[in-house]
Amino acid sequence: MINNFRMVSNEDNAVAPVDLKEVKRHVGTLVANGQAADAIPVLFEVIDALTHQIGGLSDRVMSLLKQAYGPRSEKVDPNQLTLLLDQLTAEVKATANAPVPRPKTQAARPVRRPLPADLPREVDERNPPAEDLVCEECGQAKVKIGSEVSELLEYEPARFKVVVVVRNKFACSACESGVVIAPSAEKVIEKGIPGPGLLTQLVVSKYRDHLPLNRQMEIFSRLGVDLSSSTLSDWVGATADTFAVVYREMVKQVLAAHVLGTDDTGLRVLDRDHERGVKLGHLWAYVADGRLVVFDYTSDRKASGPASFLVKRSGIIQCDGYAGYERIVRDHAGDVVRAGCLAHVRRKFVDALEAGNTAAAIPVALIRDLYRVEEDSREAGESFDARLERRREEAVPILKKLDAWIRVVLPNTPPKCQLGKALHYAKNQWDSLQVYLTDGQVPIDNNGVEREIRRVAVGRKNWLFAGSDEGGRRAAILYSILGTCALVGADPYLYVRDVLDKIIHGWPNRRVRELLPDAWVAERERAAAADISTTATV
Numbered sequence: 295m296i297n298n299f300r301m302v303s304n305e306d307n308a309v310a311p312v313d314l315k316e317v318k319r320h321v322g323t324l325v326a327n328g329q330a331a332d333a334i335p336v337l338f339e340v341i342d343a344l345t346h347q348i349g350g351l352s353d354r355v356m357s358l359l360k361q362a363y364g365p366r367s368e369k370v371d372p373n374q375l376t377l378l379l380d381q382l383t384a385e386v387k388a389t390a391n392a393p394v395p396r397p398k399t400q401a402a403r404p405v406r407r408p409l410p411a412d413l414p415r416e417v418d419e420r421n422p423p424a425e426d427l428v429c430e431e432c433g434q435a436k437v438k439i440g441s442e443v444s445e446l447l448e449y450e451p452a453r454f455k456v457v458v459v460v461r462n463k464f465a466c467s468a469c470e471s472g473v474v475i476a477p478s479a480e481k482v483i484e485k486g487i488p489g490p491g492l493l494t495q496l497v498v499s500k501y502r503d504h505l506p507l508n509r510q511m512e513i514f515s516r517l518g519v520d521l522s523s524s525t526l527s528d529w530v531g532a533t534a535d536t537f538a539v540v541y542r543e544m545v546k547q548v549l550a551a552h553v554l555g556t557d558d559t560g561l562r563v564l565d566r567d568h569e570r571g572v573k574l575g576h577l578w579a580y581v582a583d584g585r586l587v588v589f590d591y592t593s594d595r596k597a598s599g600p601a602s603f604l605v606k607r608s609g610i611i612q613c614d615g616y617a618g619y620e621r622i623v624r625d626h627a628g629d630v631v632r633a634g635c636l637a638h639v640r641r642k643f644v645d646a647l648e649a650g651n652t653a654a655a656i657p658v659a660l661i662r663d664l665y666r667v668e669e670d671s672r673e674a675g676e677s678f679d680a681r682l683e684r685r686r687e688e689a690v691p692i693l694k695k696l697d698a699w700i701r702v703v704l705p706n707t708p709p710k711c712q713l714g715k716a717l718h719y720a721k722n723q724w725d726s727l728q729v730y731l732t733d734g735q736v737p738i739d740n741n742g743v744e745r746e747i748r749r750v751a752v753g754r755k756n757w758l759f760a761g762s763d764e765g766g767r768r769a770a771i772l773y774s775i776l777g778t779c780a781l782v783g784a785d786p787y788l789y790v791r792d793v794l795d796k797i798i799h800g801w802p803n804r805r806v807r808e809l810l811p812d813a814w815v816a817e818r819e820r821a822a823a824a825d826i827s828t829t830a831t832v
Contacts, residue, residue, distance in 0.1 A: 314340075338699065341653050409445055454519050457489060480798040483532045490794040493533045496526060498786045501772045502779075506757035527761065533790075534768035536797055541771045543806045544588050544778065549604070551582030553633070553736055555612040555743040556600065556619075559750050561591070562759040563766055572759060575766045577773070578603065579746045583735070585812055587746045587777040589770035593763050597621050604630075610733070612740050614638045615723055634726030636661060637739035642716035649712040653703060657720070660696045664689055668738050678734030685731050693731075697724070746777050778811045789814055 317340055324333045421427070427436045457479075465473040482493055499505040507526045514521055548554065558578045565573040578590045578600055592599030597618030604611070604622055608629040613619045615638065623632045640661045646654035667688045671681045700717055707714045720727075730736040750773060760766045779786045793809050807813060 334695070338656060338702075341656065409447060452495075452517070454492075454514075454517055482536055482794055482798055483529065486529070486532070488529050490791050490798070493529055493794065494787055494790040496530055497533050497772050498776065498790060500530065500757065501753065501769070502776045502786050504753040504756045509756075527765075530772075531765070531768050533794070534771045536794060537771055537775055539797070539803065539806055540793065540809050541588070541774055544586060544774055544810060547586055547807075547810065548580050548582040548588045549607050551586070551609070553583055553610045553612060553733075554604075554607065555581040555737070555740045556604075557614065557740060557743045557747055558595065558600075558616075559747045559754075560595075561750070561754065561766055561769070563593070563763060564759055564761050575760070575763065577747075577750055577766070577770055579743050579750075579777075581743045581746060581781075584737075584742055585778075585781055586810075587743075587774060587781060589746075589750075589773045589777070591763070591766040591770040593766075601625065610729065610736060612729075612736065612743075614740065615719060631729060632726050633729035633736050634723045635740035636664060636727060636730075637741050637744075639716070639720045639723060639727065642712075642719050646712035646716045651711070651713045654713055654716065656699055657696055657716075660692055660699070663692050664738065667692075680734070682732075682734035685734070690731060693728075696720075749773065749777060749780075775811070782812045782815050784811045784815045 317336070321333045321336060324330065324336070428434075429436055459479045461476040461478065463473055463475045465471065482488070482490060488496075496507075496510065499510055500507060507523050507530070511521055511523050511526060556578060558576050561575045561577050562572050563575040564571065573593070574595075576592050576595050576599065578592065579587060580590065580603070581587045590599070590603045600618055601622050607622075608626065610631050610633050611619065611622070612633040612635060614635050619632055623630050640658060643654045643657045643661070647658060667684060668681075671684050674680075676684065700720055703713075704717045704721065707717055709715070709718060730738055760769055775790070776786050778784075779789050789811060793814070796809065801809065808817065
């Protein structure tokens, strides 16, 4: 078919280039005749021909493509190249069915959100100057006829306070015996001075707001309290140890999830025995059904780390192509199903596209269409069953096209180039990529886990390293607690402060499930609903 679009060449043995104008005309004809699907194979052949026949002229072709379809920069925008078919067909349709020009509308002015009603309010009532309160005409005093009210959002810096605990003693005045004393104050750290509020501020600032301890130390100093970084570190460690019981319950819940997504990120750890004084540990994130995240620290990236954590896991595990996960699936002998991540596949094709291989525009465009199926399902508010049905009807045909394209292109692509790497990765992950077509609860990708990993990456840029392996394990606990708070919409400060209070006041172990962030949020919502109901009844 491609020979129909060759231009005439006068040079002997010269490869005639493809006549793009003829391609555009032919594609336009197909679209006009209602045969848009037939245009796709034509474009596949055209792009393949351009890629394999131009040889040393590839750089020139890339320059022309960027001038025609993208910004003049060193990188090609993959979104523009993947819209090749849309742009070609749009030009053909434009002349026959020109749209009616739309009048330009003025951009709407942004609407200021009202300030929260529960914020404390301080009234600053003002009157005009005294001389303006006397009528200029008759000399009578003016009377108030109304007011104009506006609000000013103000801020007061945090402050320390000292809670003085006075334990009163009592005794029998007659026999001078039977001395009793009030119980001591409950503390997170025995014989320590920090209260639950201060400990909460420390861990939320470091692991949620990414503020390292040395900066917090400087802030505290400006507020009049000098504390060493080692002291603050000890307090953070004690807080993590207090939450260990909650963390262990979270691990149980994660392992019992229907879909468990996982990924990892590096964490520099101080190590005197290492030749550089710093080694690379790892934090493994495990996200359960999008509602719970647990981090696990390991001192290296060996497969034994996730294998040990997931030893009792059965069900679906969604992950990238890390070979260690294959071992886990193999060791579980059918109890574990590995679901692939389409975002990882797409990323490798985008890398190939940015490296100059225009053929990669085809898989990027097809994967874009797969994500559109997911977006349509979300916008429609579909159930898992309805989403699965939509995937079978709309996503399966797209995946078949992608599979067919990979099978055609793979044999003729050098394995070490960017496109070759992307093709081999997609081929090796193909079976795992089909899992989301069998269960509506399985996401199309593992991006939910990557978002949790990103929290660690942002914090790591600020506090740089963990002081030891034990510090890494404590960081895993606190990232788990605060990450889950974000997933379920729990205020991190209110949650941590409240749970610390409950634990130090002897919360029973049999009810530890109630301390998990999702249960904590649910209980507060029930209490708020009960208060509203009671108020309405009264």
